[in-house]
Amino acid sequence: MTNTERSPRRAATEARILDAALDVFADHGFRGATLDGIASAAGMSKPNLLYYFATKEEMHVALLDGLMDTWLDPLEALDPTGEPIEELRAYIRRKLAMAQRYPRESRLFANEIVQGAPRIASMLSGRLRALVQAKAAILDEWIMQGRLAPVDPAHLIFAIWATTQHYADFDVQVCAVLDSDDDARFDTALATLEILFIDGLRPRG
Amino acid sequence: MTNTERSPRRAATEARILDAALDVFADHGFRGATLDGIASAAGMSKPNLLYYFATKEEMHVALLDGLMDTWLDPLEALDPTGEPIEELRAYIRRKLAMAQRYPRESRLFANEIVQGAPRIASMLSGRLRALVQAKAAILDEWIMQGRLAPVDPAHLIFAIWATTQHYADFDVQVCAVLDSDDDARFDTALATLEILFIDGLRPRG
């Protein structure tokens, strides 16, 4: 029953639709997105859209499922054999790069979760929970070894998610406050997060 | 033309409506919210709702305007004459308490901003921008005096916003990963943020 990419032709059209859908879902949320808007962005008619994806929800699910791997990659890559501080620095860097490169994806998830995650609740309490707990165990090990300050590991992960995704999800707010261009903004963000997470705010003489 | 609270009777009904509207807007976003849902939550008919607020947008604007003061209070209270580290610690505490006490308000703003802030863009580039720049100047002064680590002050404020509001906006995700009850969750969050922001992750001692 798995009819994934029967022909290259079909796969290309599906990709075009999903790209358009990502634009619209990220900007308006699931409920605010319209098939008219997606069809227009994809350059095709509404019924033709529905020839590829039977319902609006099916498009949404296809997007969320298809992007989940990419989204969790930075945390998956946290290496238990690495040096703790440098591993976390690298994780922050990867996660912030994701926010810069894939802001639509970030806002797709943000829309979904802020509104109670009606369509990905099982993924959150399944795969996501398992991943966080696995990586938290690594952090706990590092703390026990005295190689990392004694913080709650899950909350540390939340803090890294929050601060990095903020630059995608709350982009309009950040840009309303700052005047810097995209590259400068993310450079300064990275520098600030590295100081904050690694060294803290206490002045170092 | 300012017909604010003509009678106590009217004011009470308006407050009841806005409380219901806050429930619904926070859960579903502007577009996802329906007058049916708000009317039901407020315990009155849809046309009666529209007797008090002519349109759905008017309710939304009334909420955003009415909550802005409360929302910015924690940052307003940052005291230039205080001790830098303790001021920031207290700010984080106030902001996290807001997220715990007013999660609906947090998600109301989150929904609006993630979707491009169509209805509060002028507030962001006006009042919010001015406030952040004023407080950033205080932080810069502290840094020049060597009383605070040299971080970008606006990005520091963003990091505090992101990490604290995360516990309201992404509550379902946090709860999917953790098993702790509300009080324990926020206690651990506060402890973690204090260590992170004040001391950093480098092991001490």
Next chain:
DNA sequence: GTCTATAAAGAGATAGAC
């Protein structure tokens, strides 16, 4: 001030020609 009934528009999905 509050309601029932309803108009009018929006939006998801289908029918059927090409």
Next chain:
DNA sequence: GTCTATCTCTTTATAGAC
């Protein structure tokens, strides 16, 4: 595979009785 036309349901908003 793609389209135009259309059905149907939802939702915002209004009319008008009480």
